[in-house]
Amino acid sequence: MNSVRTYTLFTDHDVYLFKEGRHYKLYSKFGSHAAEKDGVKGIYFSVWAPNAKKVSVIGNFNNWNHKDHILYPRWDGSGIWEGFIEELSWGTLYKYAVETARGEILEKSDPYALSWEQNKQAASQISTTWYEWNDQEWMENRWQNNSLKAPLSVYEIHLGSWLRDEKYPDRFLNYRDIAKKLVPYVLEMGFTHVEFMPVMEYPYDPSWGYQITGFYAATSRFGSPQDLMYLIDELHQNGIGVIMDWVPSHFPGDANGLHRFDGSYLYEHEDPRKGFHPDWKSYIFNYGRNEVKSFLISNAMFWLDRYHADGLRVDAVTSMLHLDYSRNEGEWEPNIYGGNVNLEAKAFLQEFNTAVYKEFGDQIMTIAEESSDFPMLTKPVHDGGVGFGMKWMMGWMHDTLDYFKEDFINRKFHHHKLTFASMYMYNENYMMPLSHDEVVHGKASLIYKMKGDEWQKFANLRTLYVYMFTHPGAKLLFMGDEFGQTSEWNFTQSLDWHLLEYPVHKGLQRLVKELNHLYTTESALYENQFDKSGFEWVEADDLENSVYVYLRKGKRRDDVCMVILNLAPQVLDYKIGIHTATHWEVVFNSDDEKYSGSGVDAEILDQKHEEWMGHPESLTVKLPPLAGIILRQKKDKKYKLHRIKHKR
Known part of the structure; x- marks a missing residue:
């Protein structure tokens, strides 16, 4: 005797949309749902199995017997089987016993189940997604944080x-235990x-x-x-x-x-x-x-x-x-x-x-x-x-990692691997990924992809991160890369957090933290990250010195950062062309001792009214070895006052 009662959550319109491929809230219909029929509480089940001869619900409530709780096929030819079983509750384990056209009995977990067992049987579990959320402020304002302009x-x-x-x-x-550790860490790191x-x-x-x-x-x-x-x-x-x-x-x-x-x-x-x-x-x-x-x-x-x-x-x-x-x-x-x-x-x-x-x-x-x-x-x-x-932006990722693997003496032959992305970087809205796929299957961790001795490896990686965080586009960094995980990622164990006891790893972590802070506070680095007006090469072709110079620009004309990458292991006094009447200050140096760099100061040595690199003035900057530095254009006070006056 069938102990399943007729019941439905589907309207004719639901079925129509489902068959048309345009029902986008099926989770409110299919699966297992708390229901009540004739004053009796229980669970409603529904599943799509159009070619089945028979479908029943089996579980720990009926000793997994496929003859006791047989679902009803809908009359409309939709292939939906459904029914109501009394007095089942949260936590009940179940599957569907599906009898095929050939007479096989297949035991299938519910495609719409909200929870599954963790064992070989992997049964579905009657569950709920009810939760009392406390993130109303985030949800109301998240469009600002999830915007391409953020x-x-x-x-x-x-x-x-x-x-x-x-x-x-x-x-x-x-x-919940992960939340206690992860939330303060991500907050501190500035992601x-x-x-x-x-x-x-x-x-x-x-x-x-x-x-x-x-x-x-x-x-x-x-x-x-x-x-x-x-x-x-x-x-x-x-x-x-x-x-x-x-x-x-x-x-x-x-x-x-x-x-x-x-x-x-x-x-x-x-x-x-x-x-x-x-x-x-x-x-x-x-x-x-x-x-x-x-x-x-x-x-x-x-x-x-x-x-x-x-x-x-x-x-x-x-x-x-x-x-x-x-x-x-x-x-x-x-x-x-x-x-x-x-x-x-x-x-x-x-x-x-x-x-x-x-x-x-x-x-x-x-x-x-x-x-x-x-x-x-x-x-x-x-x-x-x-x-x-x-x-x-997979092309950017491959070119960048290939470049940083090169011997310093050979980098001039691969110089344009770091400039090539600028040929297509506005064709799409790009996110730059240094993901899990790059640190497994014999590919080595990021730190061991870098060329040189230990100091040079870390200096290279610090500079790579400066390049990444100042390049147009969104950023993605895989866990452990922020502190220089030395072994490949192993999904069976925790990250090597003990490495943070060593200054060189702690310094790298601090660099990522401060780059995040700079990226999220300097509007020049993100306002136009998907717009051609946000980027300008100053020097893209200095193969002999392995130096790159580019500008990142915000919406205001004086909201500009200059990025200089020295990807050779020598200190350079480097002359750069600048626009007339612009003045600059160094705001970031990846070679700083606090990041376990060598401590060479990135200094502005001279500024002259002489044409250089196609610009009317020049700036001479001391570049630390294997380092990325960021300069900020000092604000135009007259322009700022004009903008404020105009706004009023």
């Missing part, structure tokens, strides 16, 4: 290895945002969270949904934004996951040329199926809505957009125009960006991890673009 300095974090339990290093910290590597439920630790099975579940490794909300809430209350990694590109073939969910290729593309990822041995979503689009866009909305995320960094966009990604000739099929662009994936990403920006406006940001030269990723959809807010 400074954006992101600290990328893997929650399982940023910090472990000191007494039991094999144990993860709870989200404006954190980016969490995936916190959605995943079965395999070595995947770092990028092989997701529970797209709507906060991983229970670190606690409950409310524990994660507490962490985000604490960050927000301290003025720190939260970006989440989001993975709509693929999913693993775990037996209880999305793969062959109802015995058919439901979520994934049936054609292996489009549906199977050869690198990651995982399955690719079918972006042409409307119900799958509704599932994915609803998932993006879910994290922005229920968890108050300020942005989504979309993983592996290159693999989504290219039919031939990581495939040999004959292993992929061209699109209808004969090209290699996955038109369905492009349309999905356009729809995703349109939907989330329509819902949240400029309160949030979307960021593409994309390594090709795919055009117009950050241009509006109505202009033919893909609609992202920003894109990772």
Whole structure:
């Protein structure tokens, strides 16, 4: 006898939108929800399995028996199975027993479950996202902090290895325990945002969270949904934004996951040329199926809505957009125009960006991890673009790291690796990433990518950071890089925080902290970070000295910083061309002793009214070895008074 009662949360319009691929709040319908029928409390279940013969709810409440609690298929052909079970409560474990057309019984976890078990069975858990938030001030004003016109300095974090339990290093910290350590640290370091590597439920630790099975579940490794909300809430209350990694590109073939969910290729593309990822041995979503689009866009909305995320960094966009990604000739099929662009994936990403920006406006940001030269990723959809807010600047990252690996004597032959980005840096809205991918799999930590002896390695890295923080675009730095982690990132253990006992590591950390402060307070460094008016080369071609000089400009004509990079190990007295009647002061020197530099002062030695570098006047500056220095133009008092008078 079926002990499931009829019940629905779906209206006809809900079903219509779901089938059209335009239902973006499916998390309020599918899954398990507290409900009441005829005065009796219980749980409503619903799941999409259009090719199933029968679907039942199994769990620790019925000894995992698939004959007792059979769901009802909707009459409308939507493929939705649903029903109401009395007297179930929070914490109950369950799965769906899906009988396929061939008579197989598949035990599947709920695609919309809010929490999963941490064991091989990985059952879904009846849970809730109810939480009493205290971040109202942040949420009301976050559009200012998440704006492309604001400074954006992101600290990328893997929650399982940023910090472990000191007494039991094999144990993860709870989200709440992480909050106690992470919030004051990020606040002290001056980062404006954190980016969490995936916190959605995943079965395999070595995947770092990028092989997701529970797209709507906060991983229970670190606690409950409310524990994660507490962490985000604490960050927000301290003025720190939260970006989440989001993975709509693929999913693993775990037996209880999305793969062959109802015995058919439901979520994934049936054609292996489009549906199977050869690198990651995982399955690719079918972006042409409307119900799958509704599932994915609803998932993006879910994290922005229920968890108050300020942005989504979309993983592996290159693999989504290219039919031939990581495939040999004959292993992929061209699109209808004969090209290699996955038109369905492009349309999905356009729809995703349109939907989330329509819902949240400029309160949030979307960021593409994309390594090709795919055009117009950050241009509006109505202009033919893909609609992202920003894109990772992978070319800048590769060129920069390649340059800093070079012997000093050879740098003149690679000089323009550091200038090449200026040829395209305004084609898109770029974020400069020094991410987790650069410090694993034998690539070495950042500090050991640098050339030279120990002092030179740290001097190089300090100068690289000056270059990064003064270059147009948003910034992203992976955890541990701020203090010179010496070993490659190891997801199984905590960062090597003991290195901060050594002055050279402590000095590097202090440099990053003060660069963050400078970047977030000097408007010349961020106001026009996505606008051509914000950058000007003064000297880009001094190959022999390995010196670079450029200006960063704010909206006011006298709001200007000059950046000078000396990437040779010698002290130089260096003459620079400047505009007439401008006066300068040194505000930052990466060779300062407080950063464990050599302590050579960066001094302005002379200023003359003589033409130099195409400018009417010249400035001679003492440049420390392997150092980056920043000069600020002294304010034009007359201009300032004029502006104030005009404003009145």
